Amino acid sequence: MSEKNRLHWVTAVIELLKTLKEAIIPLVVVVVANGIGRERSGNFWLDNLTLLIFGAFIIFTTVAGYIKWKRFVYWFEDGELRIEHGLFVKKKRYIPFERIQSVDYTEGVLHRPFGLVKVKIETAGNSSVLEGSEADLTAVTCEEADRVSAVISEAKRRRRTGAQEVPEGGGEGIGALPDEPEEEAKTLFRMGRKEIFLLATFSGRIGIIFSGIAIFLSQFSDILPYEAIYDEVVAFIRFGVFMVTAAVLALMLIGWVLSVAWTYLGFYGFTVSFDGDDLFISRGLLEKKRVTVPLKRIQAVRVSENPFQKMLGYVSVKVHSAGGNAKEGGAAIGLFPLVRKREVNGMLAELFPGIDTSAELNRIPERSRPFYYRLDFFWVLPLVAAAGYFLFPYGLLALLIIPVIILAGLWQHRSAGWAVTGRQLTVRWREFTLHTVYVFRKRVQSMQERQTIFQKRRNVATVTASFKSGVMPSKAPIRHIDEADADRLMDWYDPGSRMRETGAVGGTPASGGE
Structure with a gap:
C-alpha cells in the first residue's frame, strides 16, 4: 500500500468551478459595473479591460486546478495516511490511522457521470471553526474510496483487537480485507416523500431564500434603477389592497415552492443506518452525501417538537457530536429530521441501548x-x-x-421538567419549540448552579449542564428548580458524592446504564 496514488483528472475541473463559485458575485459586479453604458474610447485594451481581467482569472484558476491535481498524491505507509501536494511549496501531511474518526463520502453532479466520489477524512483533533476536514480526496473512484475505507477500518480493528501486522511479503498486509466479515450496516430509518414535504413546510427556509435574493440584489445596488422601481411599486399599490395581497401571497407561494424543491433535493433518500460502531447518514439527489459518525463521539441526544409538528404527531431528533468542525456543521447532526413521535423512542433505544426515554420528569415548583x-x-x-x-x-x-x-x-413553566435515572440526565425546556435532551453523566463537561437574590427568596435555583457539541459547548438549562433539588443534582454530578452510588435524585429511582 506504499504505492503513491493520484486523484481523478476531474479534480482539476472541480477546483476550477469551486473557485468560480466563490468569486462569481464579485466578478459579475466588476464586469457589469464597468462594461454597461460605458463609452468606447477606441483603445482595445482599455475598452476590454474587465473582460481581459475576467479571462486572465479563468486561465489562472484553470492552471492552479491542474497543478493541484498533478501534484497531489496519497499513499498508506507505517500505519498512516500520507498526503503530499504543492508546487513551489511542497506540503506533506501524515495522519495516523488511530486518529481518524470518520470517512465521509460526497457524490456531486460532476462525480456521478464518472462513477467518482469525494472522500473527507475527519480526525479527533480536527475541531477548528475555520478548518475544513483533515484531508480531502476530491475525486476518486468508488472502488478506490471503498479501498481507503477498508484500509482504515482494518487498521483500527487490528489496533482494537491487538492483532499484529504481518511484514510485507509474509502474508496479508495492512491493506488486506479483515479476516472476519464486518458487521453489515442495519437500516434504522428512511425518510419518505411525505416527511420531506412536511419538513420543507416546517423548516423555515422560505426566509433564507428571500434573504439570499436580497443579498444577491444588494451586490448590484449601484446599477439598479431604484427610482424607477419605486415609481412602479407606488403605481402598483394604487390598484388596491386586493392586488397587493395577491402579489404578496404569490411571492410567498413561490418561496414555498422553492423551499420544497430545495429541501427535496437535499433530503431525498435520507437514510440512517449503523453497524454497532458507526452511524451512517446518507442523503441527496443531485449531490449525494454519506456522513459517518462514530457512536462513541455522540455526547447527547436532543428531541425537538414545535407546535406544528405536535399537531401532526412528528418530532425531530439531533445528536450532538464531539469533534468535527463548525464549517461542516459537525456539532449538531440531524439524525431524524422528521419522524413519527410514536416511533422515535424505539429507534433511539435500538441505537443507544442504555438510553431511557420514558423517565417520569420532575416538574418545576409552582412558586x-x-x-x-x-x-x-x-x-x-x-x-x-x-x-x-x-x-x-x-x-x-x-x-x-x-x-x-x-x-x-x-x-414554558408548564412544559419544563427534569429527571435523573441512574447515570442519565434528562432535561426538558421550551422556547417556542419544546426541547428534550438526554445526556449521560460521563458526557457532561460541567454543571453549574446559579442563584440570584430573587431566587434565594423563593428557595429556587438554576442548574445548567454543559456538554461538548462540536467545537463549542451546548447547554441544557434546568431553570428555577427547588434549591434542595439543585444541590442534589450537583451532588449527583460530583465524583466524590455518595449520590453517585445511589443514583437517586428528587425521588427518581436509579436505573438504566451508560
Missing part, C-alpha cells in the same frame, strides 16, 4: 412561575409606554403584548 415571564417586562414595559404615549390612541394596542408574555411564560 417559580413568575420567573418565567417577569424578566421580559424590563424591556417590554418601556416599549409599551412609549407606543401608548407617542402613538395614542392606537399605541395602546401594545398593551396586548403583556398578556401574551405572561401566557408564554406560563406555557
